[in-house]
Amino acid sequence: MFLETLIQFADSMGITNLGYQNIIMILVSLVFLYLAIHHGFEPLLLVPIAFGMLLANLPLSGVFLHDYQIEAGTSMVDALSNAGILTIFYTLKPVLPSLIFLGVGAMTDFGPLIANPKSLLMGAGAQFGIFVAFYLSIIFGFNAQEAASIGIIGGADGPTAIYLTSKLAPHLLGAIAVAAYSYMALVPIIQPPIMKLCTTQKERIIVMEQLRPVSQREKIIFPIVVTIIVVLLLPAAAPLVGCLMLGNLFKECGRTARLSDTAQNAMMNIVTIMLGLAVGASAEGATFITWSTIKIVIIGVIAFAFGTFGGLMIGKIMNAVTGGKINPLIGSAGVSAVPMAARVSQTEGRKYNPSNFLLMHAMGPNVAGVIGSAVSAAVMLSMFG
Numbered sequence: 001m002f003l004e005t006l007i008q009f010a011d012s013m014g015i016t017n018l019g020y021q022n023i024i025m026i027l028v029s030l031v032f033l034y035l036a037i038h039h040g041f042e043p044l045l046l047v048p049i050a051f052g053m054l055l056a057n058l059p060l061s062g063v064f065l066h067d068y069q070i071e072a073g074t075s076m077v078d079a080l081s082n083a084g085i086l087t088i089f090y091t092l093k094p095v096l097p098s099l100i101f102l103g104v105g106a107m108t109d110f111g112p113l114i115a116n117p118k119s120l121l122m123g124a125g126a127q128f129g130i131f132v133a134f135y136l137s138i139i140f141g142f143n144a145q146e147a148a149s150i151g152i153i154g155g156a157d158g159p160t161a162i163y164l165t166s167k168l169a170p171h172l173l174g175a176i177a178v179a180a181y182s183y184m185a186l187v188p189i190i191q192p193p194i195m196k197l198c199t200t201q202k203e204r205i206i207v208m209e210q211l212r213p214v215s216q217r218e219k220i221i222f223p224i225v226v227t228i229i230v231v232l233l234l235p236a237a238a239p240l241v242g243c244l245m246l247g248n249l250f251k252e253c254g255r256t257a258r259l260s261d262t263a264q265n266a267m268m269n270i271v272t273i274m275l276g277l278a279v280g281a282s283a284e285g286a287t288f289i290t291w292s293t294i295k296i297v298i299i300g301v302i303a304f305a306f307g308t309f310g311g312l313m314i315g316k317i318m319n320a321v322t323g324g325k326i327n328p329l330i331g332s333a334g335v336s337a338v339p340m341a342a343r344v345s346q347t348e349g350r351k352y353n354p355s356n357f358l359l360m361h362a363m364g365p366n367v368a369g370v371i372g373s374a375v376s377a378a379v380m381l382s383m384f385g
Contacts, residue, residue: 017060022058022059025285026058029050033046035185041185045181049277056284057284057285063085064090089278090281098243099267100158100272101244102263103267103272106250109363110367119365122318123366123369123372124368124372126308126369132302133306134151137295140299145385148164148169148384149164155336156335157336157374158180160336160374163377174282174287175296178282183300187337188343190308198316199312201352204348204352206356207327208330208358220249222252223244226241226245227241236381237375237378240378304335307334307335311331311365313331315332315365329345336369338370342362346359
């Protein structure tokens with residue numbers, strides 16, 4: 001009897017159920033935590049993702065259950081108590097990306113884009129990585145819906161990747177979400193070598209003229225006009241673009257300061273924690289370590305690289321057309337990682353010209369990239385949904 005009790009106790013311990021796949025993912029989570037805490041690589045994203053990954057890979061923790069189904073006749077209280085807290089967060093994935101966009105909109109200043117509408121071209125050019133990854137995914141054996149979901153990683157927009165994948169290829173959501181958010185957090189590592197490779201010393205030291213002032217009236221009209229135009233052309237973009245522009249209208253109209261503050265602080269922080277933990281938890285070793293995941297990770301970094309490359313190339317073309325007035329480094333900010341990519345453009349520009357200040361110029365293509373990734377997702381959803 002005593003021996004049976006000991007055996008049962010041993011079987012209930014996580015360590016006796018620890019597989020090599022769990023060990024690998026635990027090590028990955030520790031690397032992510034190190035990068036976030038020690039090196040400061042987007043800790044607001046990487047810490048909850050890494051900790052969710054850690055929790056889900058500690059056996060028998062019960063915090064996340066794949067393919068959880070509520071049995072008939074089960075009360076909601078019992079269903080929620082049995083699901084695990086991170087499973088509950090995960091089931092909110094259709095809603096959380098739009099709420100993230102609401103907060104992003106409330107924190108975003110579209111002034112640089114309004115002051116320099118040409119920067120929209122660099123944001124569009126940075127979507128090149130999405131379509132490169134789409135065709136590469138087809139070559140790797142994924143179907144059109146899966147390829148569209150994988151391709152959106154090239155936009156460096158985690159919420160958009162989650163939104164599109166949950167619609168087209170929910171079985172790949174864990175791998176795509178982790179890849180998208182990981183590459184977003186690793187922008188300071190991935191982008192600088194590509195920026196240096198694609199630009200010359202002469203281009204990198206270009207000092208750009210100060211942007212013109214943008215009136216409050218322009219800032220109020222902008223989100224309304226963008227919503228009308230984009231949603232009329234692509235109705236599938238309404239959840240993301242609509243929330244993005246509503247959040248920005250909260251910020252700019254001057255009458256909803258409390259709503260703007262809530263959207264960009266309390267709500268944004270809560271949703272980021274929930275989404276980060278859920279994304280990390282979806283990377284459970286037994287279901288995450290597959291050939292499909294490895295291919296997605298490889299295609300994802302290629303997509304991100306080509307997105308950066310596309311923005312830089314448009315920047316170089318605009319530099320040539322304007323007679324050397326555009327610093328091509330700001331083109332790399334056309335990916336949707338706001339404001340990380342813009343800060344990288346600023347940092348790299350100052351390396352070669354300490355007196356240079358590119359941040360506000362880079363914010364133009366950066367916020368254009370947010371709109372561009374949402375539009376690209378809507379195109380994919382319209383074509384393959």
